Amino acid sequence: SYDLTQPPSVSVSPGQTASITCSGDKLGDKYASWYQQKPGQSPMLVIYQDSKRPSGIPERFSGSNSGNTATLTISGTQAMDEADYYCQAWDSSTVVFGGGTKLTVL
């Protein structure tokens, strides 16, 4: 089965840039999506097709995908961005999620 690996936690200071990685075998040959989940809420799509933002998602959210790693980047991180983030990809007709990364803004 295909695995996506994320760091359990990432910390960032307000106003700085946060980078959350998602690693998988030849992930760059697939497309990655990213979801934000705040406590007590359902996940919300923030990036799809590696780097596209759905309507309503702030420009500070961006994504890239190359080689074995997809990266979600949050520029000018705000306190409201503190949440769990999950990557997701498609492999052999199966949906795969990463284990999630807790982003702490401190």
Added chain:
Amino acid sequence: QVQLQESGPGLVKPSETLSLTCTVSGGSISSYYWSWIRQPPGKGLEWIGYISYSGSTNYNPSLKSRVTLSVDTSKNQFSLKLSSVTAADTAMYYCARFTVTNSLVTWFDPWGQGPLVTVSS
């Protein structure tokens, strides 16, 4: 704007069948795929499966033997049945619209709020 709402029992006994329904409002269930994802308390997301508006399905291999998805286009609803449940099936169960393009770009949006389903006697 499409919205999804799950409904069903919040408590299921071990060995019984968990049944949930997702109602789609603000848009038609036709021409899309629809999916279930679950999240055990304090843990990550696990894809359960998806169904098309025409009834074709694809399941997570790890759950395939216990999962059945169905769709009722007349009611704009789709449903999940998970049989022979154990405490390990205790989780938030989310329904979501699933998009898969010809280029195999995939994403889930929007999501329902998800009920917590507890498996306990």
